[in-house]
Amino acid sequence: MSEKISEKMIGMKLPGGAKVEKVECDVPKPGPGQVLLKMKAASLCGSDLKYIYFEHTDKTGGARYDDVIAGHEPSGRVVAVGEGVLDFKEGDRVVVYHIQGCGYCDECKKGFYINCQQPERRAYGWQRDGALAEYMVADVSTCIHLPDFLTYEDGAMIACGFGTAYQGLLRANVSGRDRVLVMGLGPVGQAALILAKAMGAETIGVDISEERLEMAEKIGADQVFMGDDDAVKNVMDYTGGKGVEAAVDCSGSSIGRHRCLEAARMWGQVVFLGEQGTVTFEPSPLLLHKNLTLHGSWVTSVGNMEQLVEFLDRKKIHPSQIITHRYPLSETEEAYRVFATGKTGKVCVNMEME
Known part of the structure; x- marks a missing residue:
């Protein structure tokens, strides 16, 4: 039985100036080759802190958009699938590689979407809506199955830092x-x-x-x-x-x-x-x-991230052990404030705490 999906959702944006803006918006619908995720965990990254939370800058390539939902370390459950999706179904647990490239350049063919130089390149939470929301649309080419041993918080840790x-x-x-x-x-x-x-x-x-x-x-x-x-x-x-x-x-x-x-x-x-x-x-x-x-070395490839998931599952390692602070989505502003002190381990927004 399909899960009932809300029409509206809450998301968090980073307008700059060390502010977090709470917004209400429509729940997105997955297009061809996409899935809709019910977000379960999204951790905060130092790059968001440096380049978006304090001020929008362009020091590593690619404009940072003011009007997108923040967060590029997503982990969640599939609740709807778009046309042509074969590898994922409703109920699947996933971690999301946080960038989609053009798909046709040399780096994309290697799975290193991070290195894509084409205008089609879009990073979740930077140029497209990201993880700090109740729902997020993800391209299946960036989704990796999360084994039962690994928690949603583990998935968020894997998405970028690990x-x-x-x-x-x-x-x-x-x-x-x-x-x-x-x-x-x-x-x-x-x-x-x-x-x-x-x-x-x-x-x-x-x-x-x-x-x-x-x-x-x-x-x-x-x-x-x-x-x-x-x-x-x-x-x-x-x-x-x-x-x-x-x-x-x-x-x-x-x-x-x-x-x-x-x-x-x-x-x-x-x-x-x-x-x-x-x-x-x-x-x-x-x-x-x-x-x-x-x-x-800059981030990783989709293939190597999938290899990492298998490695962590085999070794029975929980990446979430480095989390020192957890907050519900409604307290994202406090999560960023504490993370900015530089005295934490990983800070995670856990949507299941609401």
Whole structure:
């Protein structure tokens, strides 16, 4: 029996100026190749905080629209399907990859919709209505089945943060042979620690926040160090003077990025995940002479996100363990205010709390 769908719904928009605007609008209808989701969980992302919540900017490509419902970390249940949809049916639980590309460029063909440069590219919560609402329309090409073990909150964590961390670790080819340094222990850094550990690596976390160091210890980091002037020395001492096989910067800071290059061992892998900021370094001693490989990594592909879902299900890992604050949809404004303090883990809007 089909679920009764409301005609009107509540959604949240980010007009800028650190404001959240509650709106009432019509429940959308799915078109061909689309599904309508009853939203269950939507987590907040640092990129929304930087680029939309405070002010609408255009620093990473693609205009941010004032009039769309916010949120690009969606997880929900299918309640209606559009024409031609075969892979999903009413009642299916899904996580949504948060960008739809043109579908025909080289990057889209690889599943890296994030890298699409065509005008058709639309990100949920940025150029099209997103997750912070009672309902959301999603293209089936961006939907991934959520196994029973993983909760809707887990799905929201996967939709951006865990997917981003996973891609960075894939770039560094992390395995049980490695010691992995994660610089910056916000939500993406916490995800990187959890996933690196699950891949068999020994993990080291560094941050300037005592609260986030404590979080890292709770989720199983093998070692944590304060991000002060002794951070690199402490990592080098811990690794017997050799450094780490892989260093992942999730801080986006010049200091954090530089320290990753310093702490990486000869022939090591360094991955820059954190957005924004700059870095200046001497290539000869820090990169060339150490024979390092430096990777830039941005989000992930639909295929790799599906692989991540299978990996988490097999390893029985709940990404939602990094959530420190939960709010109902009606308290989205408070959720953003608390998230903006920089002292939280992941903040999640859980629609089932209403």
